Amino acid sequence: MMTRANEVTPINSTLGTAVAASNVQRSFNGRDVLKGVNLTIKGDEFVALLGRSGTGKSTLLRILGGLDADYEGDVLVPQRRAVVFQESRLIPWQRVLANVVLGLGTGNGGRAALKARGLEALGEVGLAEHAHDWPLTLSGGESQRVALARALVREPQLMLLDEPFGALDALTRIKMHALLQRLCARHRPAVLLVTHDVDEAILLADRAVVLVEGEIALDTRIDVEHPRDRSDPAFVELRNRLLKELGVQEVDARPSLLHTASDVETEFNNRYKQSFR
Ligand SMILES: Nc1ncnc2c1ncn2[C@@H]1O[C@H](COP(=O)(O)OP(=O)(O)O)[C@@H](O)[C@H]1O
Ligand SMILES: [Mg+2]
Numbered sequence: 242m243m244t245r246a247n248e249v250t251p252i253n254s255t256l257g258t259a260v261a262a263s264n265v266q267r268s269f270n271g272r273d274v275l276k277g278v279n280l281t282i283k284g285d286e287f288v289a290l291l292g293r294s295g296t297g298k299s300t301l302l303r304i305l306g307g308l309d310a311d312y313e314g315d316v317l318v319p320q321r322r323a324v325v326f327q328e329s330r331l332i333p334w335q336r337v338l339a340n341v342v343l344g345l346g347t348g349n350g351g352r353a354a355l356k357a358r359g360l361e362a363l364g365e366v367g368l369a370e371h372a373h374d375w376p377l378t379l380s381g382g383e384s385q386r387v388a389l390a391r392a393l394v395r396e397p398q399l400m401l402l403d404e405p406f407g408a409l410d411a412l413t414r415i416k417m418h419a420l421l422q423r424l425c426a427r428h429r430p431a432v433l434l435v436t437h438d439v440d441e442a443i444l445l446a447d448r449a450v451v452l453v454e455g456e457i458a459l460d461t462r463i464d465v466e467h468p469r470d471r472s473d474p475a476f477v478e479l480r481n482r483l484l485k486e487l488g489v490q491e492v493d494a495r496p497s498l499l500h501t502a503s504d505v506e507t508e509f510n511n512r513y514k515q516s517f518r
Contacts, residue, residue, distance in 0.1 A: 245316060257284045258317075259399045259431030260305060265314035267300055274300050275312070276455040284398070285429040289442030289463075292452035293487060298435045299403055301452070305433065306401045319431075322399040323392035327407045329384035331376035338363065338372040341391045362394040363387070365427075366420060382413035386420065393424060402434045406441070418444060439483045443476055444469050451486045459486045 260282035267275040274297045282288050292298045303309040304316060306324045331340045342359040350357075363369045366386035376384060385405055392400055406414045422445065425432060436442055442449050443463055451459040461482075465475045 245318075258282070259284050259286070259319055260433070261315070261317040262301075262305065263315045265301065265304060265312055265316060267297070267304065267309070267312040274455050275304075277314070278452075278455070278457055280450065280457065282399075282431050282433060284431055286448060287425060287432040287434070287446045288448045288450055289446035290433055290435045290450050290452060291437065291439065291442055291483060291487060294437065296452045297455045298452055302401050302403050302433065302435055305399070319398035321395060321397050322401060323395045323397035324401045324403065325385070325388045325392050325405045327404045329376070329388040331379075331384060331387060333376050335376075336372070337368070337374050337376060337379070337387055340376060340387060341394055343391065345394065358394055359390075362390040365393060365424065366390045380413075382409055382417065385409065385417060389420070389424065393428065396428070397430050400430045400432045402432065404435055404437070407436070407438075414441075421445065439480050439487070440471060442483070443479055444471075449479075449483060451483060453486070453488075459483070 258281060260280060262278060262280045265275050265278040265280075266273065278297075278301060280288075280301075290298050290301070300309070302324070304312050305318055306322060307318070308324070331337075332343065335343065338356065338359045341362055342355050345355060345358075347355050360369055360372055363372055366389050368383060368386055368390065371379065371383065371387075376387070379387065388405070406417050409417060418441065432446075434442070434446060443465060446463055448460070448462050450457055450461075459482075461479070463479065465473055465479065469476060471477075471480075
């Protein structure tokens, strides 16, 4: 069932489509931030949205999430959707399980069934034993796993992720990538992942879209074989193309920058690859 993001009335679904956005425009105080964005996402497609800071990525995501109705254009999205932000946005005075099921109606099965659903989602992110903990006792990675559980429990047809791993350390990020891949394989929602990490986009997505100053400058399928390997020539070629589109000049200098999260991650993969196979 599809609905306009800024309306509550559901309209008939275009089968197999999770996002149909056409000519989306948004301005703030007379400044055009989105300048006519067209974006279609299929029902089980994973799209990475890349762009430099301030290009309108979060603005677009918020519109698709129904969190900002003040746009022009047409946006159709499913009614069941969930948003995960860079910060987990857990309510500190509610325990973990209560945070996961927050705002959900009890439905036919009552409170017990709701609790069971919440616990199941927590189990899927490996945190069932933390159900009765307070959010502030969790690590950053654990908090983001709770945020994923809170999204999952809504059985979203569309998951909107706004730099969900941006604040995590490199090793936690690797684990989160694997977890997200498992969850997506099992539940098959459509996903829009906002990231400024090109490697993260290529590792996880089916398609990469680059937003440059409020317009889609590149929209490409990611044709890299699974399991994806950063040293695969197709990976390297696409990385260079995306970096160029993002205006990053120092493509060749990249491997020497060992302090970035991606480089630590590459190093980790190179050293410990065997133990994962
Ligand atoms: N509520 C708002 N009021 C005024 N300006 C905003 C608002 N939200 C976003 N902007 C501006 O719109 C531009 C794009 O923001 P955003 O979508 O957050 O960028 P990104 O997520 O790509 O970094 C920025 O210049 C930002 O300052
Ligand atoms: Mg943003």
